[in-house]
Amino acid sequence: MPEPTPERATAERLADLEARVAELEQRARSAAAPAEAAETAYRDRFFALEALRERVPEDGMVVYAGVVPVEGGEPLQWQYGRTVGDIEGLDWSSLAGNLDALGHPVRLSLLQAVHAGTATVAELKERAEFGTSGQIYHHINLLVAAGWLVNLRRGHYVIPPERLVPLMVVLTAAKG
Structure with missing residues (x-):
């Protein structure tokens, strides 16, 4: 040592x-x-909220956004916002038809099936929970009228890209 x-x-x-x-x-x-x-x-x-705080107008703002994978393509990216004043100035009752179209379990299941790739009434009719062709068309027509579905070509339905993220926002809000 x-x-x-x-x-x-x-x-x-x-x-x-x-x-x-x-x-x-x-x-x-x-x-x-x-x-x-x-x-x-x-x-x-709260990354979205933090970004919004940097840009929020004086009367407040509500924004929703999403990135949704799309099979065989680029993810769908969507963002939309309105000031609180704009929202308060709307005739809320005029939106009842759009919301009502989503307020039925069969219509929500139809939207989920279409989102998953079932595109035609014939394919939807194979599933017993949707009922007869007439019942399916009744529900589909309401969804088309409200803009939640579009008819791409005879009998082939899709959720339009500009409504996919809003639909998911509504579902997220309903889940709480």
Whole structure:
């Protein structure tokens, strides 16, 4: 074992001090980590709200957006917003038809089936829960009139791209 010298003792003390300072710094970082993690989690969870706050007009704003994968293509990206004043100025009762079209379990199931790729009345008729062709057409006609479905070509229905994200927003809002 080497004999202690003043230089060696100083070097050992310095190394000991550096180790203790490093440990204290690590403890300080660990103590701050939960607060930083909570702040990051908040920013990550409310990223859209944080971005909106930077642009919100004086009378407030409601915005919805979404990115929805589309089979065989680029994801559908959609964003829409209105000021609170615009929304308050609407005749809310005039929107009843659009909402009513979604207010029936069979129509919601039809939309879900169409979204999943079932495109024709013949395909929909194969599923007993949708009823007869006449019943299916009744529900489809209401969904078409409200803009939730479009007839691409004779008997082939799709949810129009500009209504897919809004539909998912309505479903998300209904889920709460």
